[in-house]
Amino acid sequence: MSESASLFHDSISRVESENAISEAIDSDVHAQIATSTLRATRKTRRTKKSPDGMPVDEAAAEERALLENLKTVRDRSLELRRRAVAQAFEFADQCRAFAERLPSAQVLAFIEQECRIPRTEAQSYLKLTEVLGPEREMLQESAVEVPVLFQLLKQPEAVRTEALSMLRSGRTLSRASLRALRQDVLAGEERGKPDRSPIKELQRAVRTRARNFIERLLQDLAGLANAYAALYNETVPEDRSPETVARVDALAADARRLADRLAAAAPADLFTARPNDGRSWGQVYSTLRLIADRKLCLDEDWSWPETHPLWMEEIFHKDLVWALGQEIPELEGRRRPIPKGVAPLDCKPRSAASRPSSAFQYTVLELCAGAGGQAIGLHAAGFWHAGIVENNPEAVETLRTNRPSWPIIEADLNTLDVSQFKGVDLIAGGLPCQPYSQAGHRRGAEDERDLFDRTLQIIETVRPRAVMIENVVGITHVTHILRRLSVLSALESLGYDAEWRVIDGPSFGLGQNRRRAILVAMQPGLMHRFRWPLPPEMAPMPVGTLLRDLMGARGWKGLDRWVAKANRVAPTLIGGSAKKMGMDLAQPKSRESWTRLGINPRWVAREAPGPDFEGEPYLTMPMLARLQDFPDNWLFAGSRRWQFRQIANAFPPRLSRVMGLAILRALSGVEIDLRIALQAPLFKRIDLAELRALELARELAEAAE
Incomplete structure (x- = not known):
């Protein structure tokens, strides 16, 4: 040391x-x-x-x-x-x-x-x-x-000098008295300056009028967005029935009225600012004009970052999608105005949704994706993948087999040009854990497999709003303190706030005693909104209950006895290192934990035990995958040894989803009930009717002033 x-x-x-x-x-x-x-x-x-x-x-x-x-x-x-x-x-x-x-x-x-x-x-x-x-x-x-x-x-020097004088005189100084002292001292320095209160009073009156106009406008925009989404869900572009034509005509008339109201209320340069930004009022205005001209659909291919992935075949025009395909809060009468610079943050879940209604509004570039455990979880949380980087051929084949539409990039992270991904919201990755694993030599930054320095370079190039890196708990040990500090200080030099914590798998319903060290970093103004996920009230999943159907698939007569014995969570799966040649589940010291569950950890079986099997059964690949929370229909490519390595090395989708929702809360301000989210399927059909208009009141309020 x-x-x-x-x-x-x-x-x-x-x-x-x-x-x-x-x-x-x-x-x-x-x-x-x-x-x-x-x-x-x-x-x-x-x-x-x-x-x-x-x-x-x-x-x-x-x-x-x-x-x-x-x-x-x-x-x-x-x-x-x-x-x-x-x-x-x-x-x-x-x-x-x-x-x-x-x-x-x-x-x-x-x-x-x-x-x-x-x-x-x-x-x-x-x-x-x-x-x-x-x-x-x-x-x-x-x-x-x-x-x-x-x-x-x-405090300013004048306030500090006065406060120290008070203390020298024998006074007691509290924080409240110090605040009052500051006000008095600074008020003395302000004496004689012009009184600007009449101007501020006029500004408040103008802002109040602007807010009233904006609330009515946003209500109408939300209604138009809902009507448009309903039209999309209930018809096809080729539909020319009288009923559909009437609906299109009504939408066109409403859009024209809204566009005229916008044009009358705001200066023309508001609609030309930031023409490539999907959240500009120029996009809203051009979208309304498109609807007014009945130009509702457009055939085109999509690719990052020009178009959005939810409309891939017969899609809405991309300007309309970006302008009206976002979330807007429901307005019920007058609401207290949000102070300038303050973003709304929910503290309680608003519905039983498993992810925000504006799912896939936020993008992620994933590094070292492996077999896709982290990608599955982030997708389930509501992130859209702009790129998924992996260099292992077997893992790449696994990803492409299961999700051919995902943007898989087979490349060495050290040589990959990531400049095309500038502007993604999140960089996530499961960097190689062997340099910090208790089962390895723990060489840390000196290990050739360590990728933290390269990841920091990628962050500097891409400048994401948030970063999430997962690794083994060993990286939090005191032997690696200087490495952790070097990463944290490097992130700070790039302008990020960062924290390192450990999350526990069984606390979130994982059937395996898996603990992971998570590094989260965010650009200024976001970290105060981030909250490490709190475990919901849910019992850990015993191995016997979790694997009962798989273990009894061939009619094993001893199934009930085994389920009763396997009444605890499994130990942590190991074996993700490329240097490991066998397929045993544990080191000698931890084998006893498996045997107490009635499981032989020395090998991975090809099939479940037969009807007359006696002794301690082996686990199969599907059983290992379920312990890692992979969907049952997720296929793994390569030899059995490489399949085992992919499974053992994965970041469980359940934990990835938990972290993804926590980061989404900081980015979007939307709170999701974690218990409900973890009970929902990892993949679901996208409901376009949930998409609402984007709330842009602050920009228009500033323009109206």
Whole structure:
């Protein structure tokens, strides 16, 4: 282990105990009050009589005990707060020492990810000694709260100077009083400037009128979109019946009225801005004109990124699809306006849907796709694949056999030109895990199979809105801390916020004790919307229940006894390495876990046990695939050894779907009930009637001002 790694390793336990100093203070003070009160009560009871046995004034004794208790708690409270200030500065000194030996980005990543300290506080610790170091003794003596220290760092110099003067004078400074002080100091600096309140009042009145217009316009757009989707679902382009002609004429008239209202309300340059952006008002306007001219359908092939995949044969015109094929919230009367720069975020599921109604609005480029476990899950969550990259011929054949319409790219990731994928919403990948696996040599970045550096280059080129990389739990061990920090700091230098966590398969209903380390990164303004998936209330799937039909497919008489014995989740499947020649399910140390389930882990059978089979059965390839949550009709190409490797190395679709929905929530703001989603099939027919118009109120409101 390097000297820097050793320095981090020795510091972790101490740092983790200091990353919530203010909370610890409150807890300790409450505990001290309770303890001191109990001691005072006991002391009062002991002093009810004088040493010679004569009674004393019980009220006086209780008063003295109370005073002593108050003094003890006061002194203890001040001591704890002073100690907290000293510890905060001590931790800041340690961080400064790290910064002299490691890049500052890695130090920030260490404080935030390993010590679980929010990034704003992490940066504050690096600045604490520099900005407030000369006042260290005074701040410690004043027993100021640690959060107030951090707030002081963020204040303008005039506010900070006044606050420090107050503390030197003996005042107590809270966060609320600091906010009030800031307002007063800044108000003093604003004295004499012109009063702009009349202008702001007029702006509010204009915005209110614009919002009323927009709400009515969006209601009409939503109605037009629904009517158009219904026409598409219920007719074909060749239909020339009187009823269909009348429906088309009605749509054309409504579209013409909406287009005229738009043209009258907004300047002409609004409709020419960002002509290639599917979310511009120019697209909406041109779409309305197309409908008004009855140009509803168009035959064309689709390819990334020119067209959308949902309309592949006899399709809507792509301008109309992009403009009206998105989601718009239902408007029920007046609603509170959303502040500028704020995107709506649901906190509760709105329906029993298994994915957002605007499914496939968001695109993903997938790296190291393997047999498709991650791709299946992301598709089920509602992502559209712009590209699926894999270099193993057997895995590529598996993907093409099962989903010939998917954009499979057989290529070496190190030489692939990814510039064509600029603008995708998500980059996802299951990078080779062998460099960090407990079953391997754990060489990390020194392993030739490690692809993190190449992935960072791809992220820099493509600039996705979000990133999701899965790997084995071994990458979170302390031996790889510097590698994790280098990845986190590299992502930060590219402008991404990132976190690394571990998710547990059985918690989400997986029938296998599979835990995966997940790295999620997002562009600024999105990470605060991301929430690591919370396990729904669902029991893990026992192996016997999960595999009963497959194990009994040939009439095995011992099936019921085996199901009763296999009443737990399976151990983690291993064997994904290309260097592994056999098809055994476990290392020697973990074979006992399989045998307790009544399974022989030393081989993979070609078929289920026969009627008179005795002993512990082997699992078959379909059984292994189901343990990994693959659909039963998913076919695997190649030799049996390569099929085994593809299955064992997969990211289970169930876990991929869980992560995909979590990322979609951050991107779209739509909450999906995870329990309902996990009960839905992995593949379903797309219902075009669910698609609604895109809400673009903010752009039009700004234009109306």
